[in-house]
Amino acid sequence: MISRLYVLIKPIGEGCTLINFYLYTTSVIMGPIKILQESFRFALQALFGNKLRAFLSLLGVSIGVFAIISVFALVDSLERNIRNSLDSLGDNVVFVMKWPWASGQDYPWWKYYQRPLPQLKELPVLEARMDLAEAITFVARTSDKTAKHGVNDVQGVGVSAVSHDYQSVYDFDLSRGRYFTTLESNSGKPVAIIGATIAEKLFEANNPIGKELRFMGQKATVIGVFSKVGDHLIGNSDDDNIVIPVQFARSFMRLNSDSSSPTFSVKAKPGITNAQLKEDLVRVMRSVRRLPPKADDNFALNQTSMLSEGVDGLFRIIDLAGLIIGGFSLLVGGFGIANIMFVSVKERTTIIGIQKSLGARNRFILMQFLFEAIVLSAIGGFFGLFLVYLGTLIANATIDFDLMLSLHNVLMGFFVSVLIGLLSGAIPAYSAARLDPVEAIRSGQ
Numbered sequence: 001m002i003s004r005l006y007v008l009i010k011p012i013g014e015g016c017t018l019i020n021f022y023l024y025t026t027s028v029i030m031g032p033i034k035i036l037q038e039s040f041r042f043a044l045q046a047l048f049g050n051k052l053r054a055f056l057s058l059l060g061v062s063i064g065v066f067a068i069i070s071v072f073a074l075v076d077s078l079e080r081n082i083r084n085s086l087d088s089l090g091d092n093v094v095f096v097m098k099w100p101w102a103s104g105q106d107y108p109w110w111k112y113y114q115r116p117l118p119q120l121k122e123l124p125v126l127e128a129r130m131d132l133a134e135a136i137t138f139v140a141r142t143s144d145k146t147a148k149h150g151v152n153d154v155q156g157v158g159v160s161a162v163s164h165d166y167q168s169v170y171d172f173d174l175s176r177g178r179y180f181t182t183l184e185s186n187s188g189k190p191v192a193i194i195g196a197t198i199a200e201k202l203f204e205a206n207n208p209i210g211k212e213l214r215f216m217g218q219k220a221t222v223i224g225v226f227s228k229v230g231d232h233l234i235g236n237s238d239d240d241n242i243v244i245p246v247q248f249a250r251s252f253m254r255l256n257s258d259s260s261s262p263t264f265s266v267k268a269k270p271g272i273t274n275a276q277l278k279e280d281l282v283r284v285m286r287s288v289r290r291l292p293p294k295a296d297d298n299f300a301l302n303q304t305s306m307l308s309e310g311v312d313g314l315f316r317i318i319d320l321a322g323l324i325i326g327g328f329s330l331l332v333g334g335f336g337i338a339n340i341m342f343v344s345v346k347e348r349t350t351i352i353g354i355q356k357s358l359g360a361r362n363r364f365i366l367m368q369f370l371f372e373a374i375v376l377s378a379i380g381g382f383f384g385l386f387l388v389y390l391g392t393l394i395a396n397a398t399i400d401f402d403l404m405l406s407l408h409n410v411l412m413g414f415f416v417s418v419l420i421g422l423l424s425g426a427i428p429a430y431s432a433a434r435l436d437p438v439e440a441i442r443s444g445q
Helices: 002-009 014-049 051-089 109-113 120-129 182-187 196-203 274-289 304-347 349-357 362-398 407-433 437-443
Strands: 093-097 133-149 152-162 174-177 191-194 212-215 218-226 241-245 263-268 300-302
Touching: 051 304, 051 362, 051 407, 093 274, 120 133, 120 263, 120 274, 133 196, 133 274, 152 196, 191 196, 196 218, 218 241, 263 274, 274 300, 304 349, 304 362, 304 407, 349 362, 349 437, 362 407
Parallel strands: 152 241, 191 218
Antiparallel strands: 093 263, 093 300, 133 152, 133 212, 133 263, 174 218, 191 241, 212 218
């Protein structure tokens, strides 16, 4: 560009140098803008000149963008919900369980079935011997219970029996009341912390603190209410959960049963990785279980990263499926755009010939039709994104799920639209640019 400016400026006198420089740079800058304006005008003419043809052509792009972006939006929302659920478990917590978090054909379930369950009597030994654990809690859960207060009842309630350090391992907030005291935990006093949904349904607008509720044939006094967190897809939300001291639960819950999934949740000290914590746990658990040196571990050490890896693989497959489904729709839409561009070239053959006879370069004609194809495809993509947006509004209003159209998905939708326009308009634009001006004018007569 500098060399071209030099050639332009050198033969002219010094008084005209600045004027010619201004005219040249203005043409360089305004050229693409003029092409874009004319392309947009021709695109609108193509739309309104034959509305049905344009509608059917753009419908394919709109459906394709809608299919791809709606799948991505749904997948992103599901993934965000699941990862929030996993984050609530803690990324520095290791779970000592009977069953490992794994699946597949190589899963030796018959071997894991024979393992013993974590037992409450092992908790004091773990607390005494673990060097790298900040806190350890025993948790046993049961589900699908009914809680009652007066004439009100709520079904599908979960009951979690926990040891005292539950509050030190899990991150949760209380909207009302307090956590168990050490005396309440150790003595098994009939007290409970309930979820926000349970509090709303049983006690309505009344303060539940200090009031009694009944579940599993027992009575307990409410001393706290969890803050509302919403539904979690992996089922660990405290909104429908009742948490009680494990010593209280011993009299009516089967703590040493597969149905209650007893677990030791172990939180690492600051600066300690999960790998280091697991090594310490293996050492102590083998000692507690009195396993010979060559015997296999009869316990599983699980962590949230194992679930995260499975989630990543699952969503990669879903993304690919959505891309393939939307890709076929976009392919049809691309053919529609190409068809409308070939027709446009045919209808404007004479205009192309006149433009080229007046000095228009091949590049100008090429960019003019290429921009027109991109504009048409972008309009179709816009309507596709608009349909996705309407879908998110309807879904959020009708179902209890946070569905969101992210900026990343919006930009992806526009990028896909532009790409389809670029690919589908390339051949018609090239054919228009290669027309002979004399033949083009003659063919239009």
